[in-house]
Amino acid sequence: PRPHATPYPGKDEAAQDSARLNFIGIVFCMMFGTAALPHILMRYYTTPSVQEARVSVFWSLFFIFLLYFTAPCLAVLAKFDVYSNLVGSSFADLPAWAAAWAKVDPTLLNITDVNKDGIVQLAEIVIGGDLIVLATPEIAGLPYVVSGLVAAGGLAAALSTADGLLLTIANALSHDLYYKMIDPSASTTKRVTISKVLLIFVAIIAAYVTSLKPGDILFLVGAAFSLAASAFFPPLVMGVFWKRANKWGAIIGMLAGLGVCLYYMLRTYPFFTNMGVPKMDLWFGLNPISAGMFGLPVGMLTIYIVSLLTPAPDQKVQDLVEHVRYPHLRGDTAAQAS
Known part of the structure; x- marks a missing residue:
């Protein structure tokens, strides 16, 4: 058995390379998807100036970073506690949280004495990924009421x-x-x-x-980031940093990036292939959750080509883009006064 802290686990070098590539793919989609989440972008409309919008972006991304950074730490701590206190213990002395959560939903937590030796083995523990956040307070020995607060916070979010x-x-x-x-x-x-x-x-x-329960929470969240990265990030960046980009390039680029991302998910994710969608092999071994790796560059390239083939934006739009890139205090003040 390999140490549980081994990065990019796999039975051979090819499997390890695939795990590494998929990890990079998830990071890629999370990073660019976060920058283009529509419900976050809407919050910047409430700022009075370009400068204030940049400050708002900084603080929002800072708190998002804290969330992303602490989530893996929570998983590591929960895993360490299970390995240290649950594995190797007696079935007669199972902690109270194990029995309580097993009664809630056996599919989320199941501990079965397969070899009948009375000792909990790692292979005999089945813990659903959706349970980790809720059960971690009790796994760490905190009162049950803390799990209730965590559940309430998750529901509110x-x-x-x-x-x-x-x-x-x-x-x-x-x-x-x-x-x-x-x-x-x-x-x-x-x-x-x-x-x-x-x-x-x-x-x-x-x-x-x-x-319909199309997938677990990890895929659903990851798919949202991939779709946002494919559809919204290309026109957002090209529209700000390239004055030649126009509305037709943005529209067709969004459709192209979104189409490629959806196509890859539909043709490779088991939920859709089991419904009759023709299955295809993974591209470069990337899982469906990382479909944004293909959709984003397609969207960027499409915006570039279509914008060059269609008329450029008028001077008013180009001046607005220039103001967004290089805001002046006088311009912001004038905009507020108007």
Whole structure:
């Protein structure tokens, strides 16, 4: 048996290289996906100037970094505690948290004496990944009430995130799609009504997809970051740092990046292939959760090519991009006054 702290575990060198590549892929998608999460980008609209927006970006990314940095530490501490205090103990002396959580859902925690020796072996422990965060306080010997606080915090975070995403999607569909492209003469009342209807519609679709349980929490979260990195990061960066980028390049680039990312997930993730989607081999051994590795460069390249083949933005748009890149205090003050 290999030490549990071995990085990039694998039975041979090829498996270790694959584990290393997939780790880099997840880091890549998490990094660029975080920079393009729509419900986070919306918070920057509330700042009064470009300079304040940059300060807001710094603090938000700082606290996001703390979350990302401490999550692996939590996993390591929980794993160390299980290895130290549970493995090798007697089945007659199992800790109270093991019996309690096994009663809640046997699929999340199951400890079975397979070889009938009365001693807990590592291979006899099955702990679901979704249980780690909730059970860690009790694993560490803290009171059960702490697990309740953790659960409440997780629920609050999930609800606030879902609320932000639903508002973002509904506002984008009602304002950017309907008002800007379908009916520019729509009244404010009509636009608000359409936004609320779309909000309910999107929430129902999200609830239905969730009820299908398309994957574990790791894949669902990772897929969100891959999709954000593929669809939103290319136009966000190209629009700010390349004045030649135009709306057609951004639109087609978003569709291309999103399409490649979704295509790879649909053709490689077991949930979809089991539903009849034709299965294909992994590209370079990357798991579906890292599909953003392919979608992001495709989106960037598409924006570049399409923008060169279509008319450049007008001077007003280019001046706005210049102001975003090099904000001046006088310009920000003038914008606030207007």
